[in-house]
Amino acid sequence: MQNSQSSSKRFLDIIVELQSLIKEQGIQYGDKLPSERHLAEKLQVSRTAVREALRSMELLGLIKTKRGEGTFLSDFKKHQLVEVLSTFIMQQARSVQDVVETRMIHERAAITAVTQQPELLLLPVWKGMQSKLTEEDAVFLREDMVRETIIATENRLSLKIWFLLKQYSGVSFDVAITEKEEIAIVSELLDEMMAGNTKQALACYEQWMNRVEGERREIE
Amino acid sequence: MQNSQSSSKRFLDIIVELQSLIKEQGIQYGDKLPSERHLAEKLQVSRTAVREALRSMELLGLIKTKRGEGTFLSDFKKHQLVEVLSTFIMQQARSVQDVVETRMIHERAAITAVTQQPELLLLPVWKGMQSKLTEEDAVFLREDMVRETIIATENRLSLKIWFLLKQYSGVSFDVAITEKEEIAIVSELLDEMMAGNTKQALACYEQWMNRVEGERREIE
DNA sequence: AGTAGTCAGGTGGTCTGACCACTTTGCTGA
DNA sequence: TCAGCAAAGTGGTCAGACCACCTGACTACT
Numbered sequence A, B: 001m002q003n004s005q006s007s008s009k010r011f012l013d014i015i016v017e018l019q020s021l022i023k024e025q026g027i028q029y030g031d032k033l034p035s036e037r038h039l040a041e042k043l044q045v046s047r048t049a050v051r052e053a054l055r056s057m058e059l060l061g062l063i064k065t066k067r068g069e070g071t072f073l074s075d076f077k078k079h080q081l082v083e084v085l086s087t088f089i090m091q092q093a094r095s096v097q098d099v100v101e102t103r104m105i106h107e108r109a110a111i112t113a114v115t116q117q118p119e120l121l122l123l124p125v126w127k128g129m130q131s132k133l134t135e136e137d138a139v140f141l142r143e144d145m146v147r148e149t150i151i152a153t154e155n156r157l158s159l160k161i162w163f164l165l166k167q168y169s170g171v172s173f174d175v176a177i178t179e180k181e182e183i184a185i186v187s188e189l190l191d192e193m194m195a196g197n198t199k200q201a202l203a204c205y206e207q208w209m210n211r212v213e214g215e216r217r218e219i220e
Numbered sequence C: 001a002g003t004a005g006t007c008a009g010g011t012g013g014t015c016t017g018a019c020c021a022c023t024t025t026g027c028t029g030a
Numbered sequence D: 001t002c003a004g005c006a007a008a009g010t011g012g013t014c015a016g017a018c019c020a021c022c023t024g025a026c027t028a029c030t
Helices: A010-024 A036-043 A047-059 A076-091 A096-115 A118-122 A124-135 A141-153 A156-169 A179-195 A198-212 B010-024 B036-043 B047-059 B076-091 B096-115 B118-122 B124-135 B141-153 B156-169 B179-195 B198-212
Strands: A063-066 A070-073 B063-066 B070-073
Touching: A010 A036, A010 A047, A010 B047, A036 A047, A047 A063, A047 B010, A047 B047, A096 A118, A096 A141, A096 A156, A096 A179, A096 A198, A096 B096, A096 B156, A124 A141, A124 A179, A141 A156, A141 A179, A156 B096, A179 A198, B010 B036, B010 B047, B036 B047, B047 B063, B096 B118, B096 B141, B096 B156, B096 B179, B096 B198, B124 B141, B124 B179, B141 B156, B141 B179, B179 B198
Parallel strands: none
Antiparallel strands: A063 A070, B063 B070
16 A cells, blocks of 8 residues: 655655565565665665664564664564554544444454353353442443453454454443443343343344444544 | 663653653643754754654654644544554464454454345445356455455455454465365355345355364464 | 684664755734 | 745754674784
8 A cells, every 4th residue: 555645754655665675685584684874875865764764663563673783674473463553543544433333343243252152151250240230330331341241252352452442432432321221231231141142142232332322423 | 871771772762751741741632742853952862863753653653743833742542542553563462363263253244244234235246256256266265255245344444454364364275175165165155145144154154264274273 | 723802894873963845923014 | 904025943854973782803822
């Protein structure tokens, strides 16, 4: 993906050039990169500009630098990850709806996974949730409930993605639904989950989301 | 000169100092930061060093710079996004299995979404896939098939996440299943999808994955 | 021969001072 | 009054200079 802005971001161009250079020369992970001075000459920019690009890449974990020795290409997979993620971040999510929808994808998947693995239903967390439901405030319920569900799946990657999406999409779960209603729905969801009824649990979830959504429409 | 033996990464220190400075002065998202020259003087470092730190932060989306105007603290949500992302990136996914499973989460979600939206089933892509199935190699089938499905959902974020997960988990889809078998399964999956049978389509998908997985175990 | 010491060259880390391009501000003069 | 312009301030870039550190070759002594 070319960023194609009015090219005010020189150091971004340099990063791109650097990556294609790495590809061309077949530099492997752990190998040494050309020195800053050589890169500056090769790319026809100042060493300052090269360094700004390198420092950015270093902060992202793409490279590692050792004083007196040189700059080394870091691990492969981090590389790919960061590339796409950072591109996405720069371009900004096209719509908030994408973020919300993707978050819900992970939430549905967690509910499905938990209800289909009987051993996960024996975890003490669920009973704790049930008792809390009758006592406490409903404001944090959603967060706790879903988080615990995803934690139960033991997929840390999914958990992290969900976590960041949640922060990104913001939290505004206090309108358009009363606490009583929400408690009722969540309680039903929890019951269905513990009963191992995937379909019914998902239905509860959808109902819940329908009540809760719609308030975030004019955020952007 | 009070540096530095212990942590030779000056620009990292500067980032930390910058963030505490932001906190102290109560700078809000969207507010203007002190100019590079002022920061250099305040932190008792050169403007070069300040710039290296700022460029790193910019690549992470923490700040935005406008020539002739100044440097601005970026939006809150992006901030969180990047923070979590970078943490994740640094720590590395715990296991390859997480990545595979998360990828499959997105794939299942796409299949479900498409089969439940009749208008998406009218897209010409599917018929194109069907005809290709009888002609070409099966090697790229999986990739094409799944990608088109996710594209059809029009969730760009999910697509990007899937794309990076795919790269991350690597591709080794040519063993443990013959081309003929794979074509048969994919063909069935496609048929079920076009018929709008969510459940059957997902069942096909699971069957497919079961045949294809298991070969990637000793990659890492 | 083998070892310790020295030294030159390369590397990243930092700094200085100087331009450039751009925006805002405010002053000037008609 | 207000259009126009100059100055100041900002980020963007550059060249050149040190510094701290590492490596490797060379030297000199044992």
